Amino acid sequence: MSEVHLSKSKYCRAVQCNKMLWLDKNMPEEKSEIDGQAVLETGIKVGELAKGIFGEYTDIEYNENLFKMICDTQEALKKSPNIITEASFNYQNNFCSVDILKNNKDGMEIYEVKSSTEVKDIYIDDISYQFYILSNLGYKVNKASVVYINNQYIRHGELDLSKLFNIEDVTEIVYSKQDEIKNKIIEIEEYMKQNEEPYCDIGMQCFNPYPCQFWEYCTKSLPENNVFKINKIKKKDAMNLYHNRKISFKDLAEENLNWRFKQQVDFEVFNYEPHIDKQRIREFMKNLYYPIYFLDFETMQQAIPEFDNSKPYQKIPFQYSLHYIEKEGGKLFHKEFLAESGEDPRRNLAENLIKDIPKDVCVTAYNMSFEKGRIKELVEIFPDLEEHLMNIHDHIQDLMIPFSDRMYYCKEMQGSYSIKYVLPALFPNDPDLDYHALPLIHNGGEAMDIFPKIKDMPKEEQKKAREGLLKYCKLDTYAMVKVWEKLKEI
Ligand code: SF4
Missing domain, CATH: 3.30.420 (Nucleotidyltransferase; domain 5)
Incomplete structure (x- = not known):
C-alpha cells in the first residue's frame, strides 16, 4: 500500500484550519500541551463499550501496519451479514477505521461513536469522510449514523446500552457533503505541498470546534495583555475587536467595553489601587x-x-x-x-x-x-x-x-x-x-x-x-x- 496521507482525525483538523494540519506536520514542537488525557481515556472507554451496542462483533485489532488492518477487514467482510468494529479502508491515500460497521446483505451501515452528549458539526465531517472512502471503493453504504451519549439515561442495575447511547441518522446530510469532501481533500493536498509556512490569520476557527494547540504560537506577536486575555469576553466579541485592530489593553482602554471588561483593562493600564x-x-x-x-x-x-x-x-x-x-x-x-x-x-x-x-x-x-x-x-x-x-x-x-x-x-x-x-x-x-x-x-x-x-x-x-x-x-x-x-x- 502506498503512503497514507490523510486519516479521519487529520481530515477533521484541516476542516477546522488547514494551517493546524500544516503546523502539526512541519512544526510539531510548537504545539502547546493540553491536559487532554482524561478526555482521551473517556473516549476510549466509551468506544470500547459501544462496540457491543448491536450484539456480537468482529474487532479489527489495531496494527501500526495499516495494510494488515485493511487485509483483516477484507477477510471479515466475507462473512456477511456481520458486525465489524474498526473496519479499515484506504482510498487514494485516504485511510479510515469505521467505529462500527454493519455489514448487511444489501449494503453497509456505518456508525461513528462519540463520548459527547450531542452531535456536533465536526462529527458529520468525520463520518462524511468515511462515507466518501467507502463509497469510492465501490461499497454500497445505505446508512450513516452518529452514536453519542444520552445524558438523560439513569442507570438502574446493569448498564442498558440501548438507553445509554443515542443514535442519530445523518445519512442525508452525509450524502449532501460528498462533493465538499472531494474538494476539501484536493485543497488539503495542495496546502500541504507548501514548503514555506503559509500565512493564516487567527479567527473563530482557533476555538471551534476545539481550542487549537497552536494558539500560543500563532499569537506570539500579540502584546502580553491583549483582548483575548479579557476574562469571560465572548470569543466572537474578542475576535471582532482584534479584527478592528483593538488589540492591546492600551487600545482597549479607549473602547466602549462593558464595565467589567473596562475595569480589568483600566486597572491594568492605569495601575489603579x-x-x-x-x-x-x-x-x-x-x-x-x-x-x-x-x-x-x-x-x-x-x-x-x-x-x-x-x-x-x-x-x-x-x-x-x-x-x-x-x-x-x-x-x-x-x-x-x-x-x-x-x-x-x-x-x-x-x-x-x-x-x-x-x-x-x-x-x-x-x-x-x-x-x-x-x-x-x-x-x-x-x-x-x-x-x-x-x-x-x-x-x-x-x-x-x-x-x-x-x-x-x-x-x-x-x-x-x-x-x-x-x-x-x-x-x-x-x-x-x-x-x-x-x-x-x-x-x-x-x-x-x-x-x-x-x-x-x-x-x-x-x-x-x-x-x-x-x-x-x-x-x-x-x-x-x-x-x-x-x-x-x-
Ligand atoms: S491557532 Fe488558529 S490560525 Fe493558528 S493553526 Fe490554530 S486554528 Fe489555525
Whole structure:
C-alpha cells in the first residue's frame, strides 16, 4: 500500500484550519500541551463499550501496519451479514477505521461513536469522510449514523446500552457533503505541498470546534495583555475587536467595553489601587454569623455511569472539607470526608455531612450554586435525609459574592473572581496558600481524574493519592477562611 496521507482525525483538523494540519506536520514542537488525557481515556472507554451496542462483533485489532488492518477487514467482510468494529479502508491515500460497521446483505451501515452528549458539526465531517472512502471503493453504504451519549439515561442495575447511547441518522446530510469532501481533500493536498509556512490569520476557527494547540504560537506577536486575555469576553466579541485592530489593553482602554471588561483593562493600564467598596462588603458580612462553617465538595464525572441512580457526566460528590469556628475569637477546627474509590460515595458522604454540620449554622461556600446543586441531588436520592440536608442547603452563603459583584477588585485578579485568582491577589507569596506547592493534586480537574482510579492502584500509591486529595480539598476551605478573615478586617 502506498503512503497514507490523510486519516479521519487529520481530515477533521484541516476542516477546522488547514494551517493546524500544516503546523502539526512541519512544526510539531510548537504545539502547546493540553491536559487532554482524561478526555482521551473517556473516549476510549466509551468506544470500547459501544462496540457491543448491536450484539456480537468482529474487532479489527489495531496494527501500526495499516495494510494488515485493511487485509483483516477484507477477510471479515466475507462473512456477511456481520458486525465489524474498526473496519479499515484506504482510498487514494485516504485511510479510515469505521467505529462500527454493519455489514448487511444489501449494503453497509456505518456508525461513528462519540463520548459527547450531542452531535456536533465536526462529527458529520468525520463520518462524511468515511462515507466518501467507502463509497469510492465501490461499497454500497445505505446508512450513516452518529452514536453519542444520552445524558438523560439513569442507570438502574446493569448498564442498558440501548438507553445509554443515542443514535442519530445523518445519512442525508452525509450524502449532501460528498462533493465538499472531494474538494476539501484536493485543497488539503495542495496546502500541504507548501514548503514555506503559509500565512493564516487567527479567527473563530482557533476555538471551534476545539481550542487549537497552536494558539500560543500563532499569537506570539500579540502584546502580553491583549483582548483575548479579557476574562469571560465572548470569543466572537474578542475576535471582532482584534479584527478592528483593538488589540492591546492600551487600545482597549479607549473602547466602549462593558464595565467589567473596562475595569480589568483600566486597572491594568492605569495601575489603579485596589477597589474596595467597604460599605457593601460590610453589608454582605452581616449575612454571616457564628457558628460559621466553610464547605467545599470535590466531585467526579463519568461518561458511563458506574452507580445506580446516576446519569452520564453527573457530578458525583466523593469528598468534602469543612473548616469551622464556633464563636467570635474561637479556634479553627477542621473535619473532612473522603469516600472509598470504587464505591458509590453519596450515601456515606451525605450521612457524614449531616453529622459534621449541625442544623441552622451559617455555612459558606465559594460559588455556592455548585454545593447547593450537589446537596439537592443528594436529597433526591435520599429523601430520608431531606430535612437536615435542606437545612444546610438553605443556610449556605456565597463567599464569592464580594468578588463576583466586584465589591473588591484589584488588577492581580485579572478580571476573574475564581478563588485561584482571588487568593494570590489577597495574599501574595503566602506559601501556606500556594496551590502549586501541594503534592500531587493541584486543582479540581486532577482530583476528579484521580479519584475513580485509586481503586486500581497499588497500596502505596493509593495512600499518596488519598493524601493528595485531602491536602488539596483542605486548602480550598482554608483559603475560604483566609478570605473571610480578610473581608472581616474591612
Ligand atoms: S491557532 Fe488558529 S490560525 Fe493558528 S493553526 Fe490554530 S486554528 Fe489555525
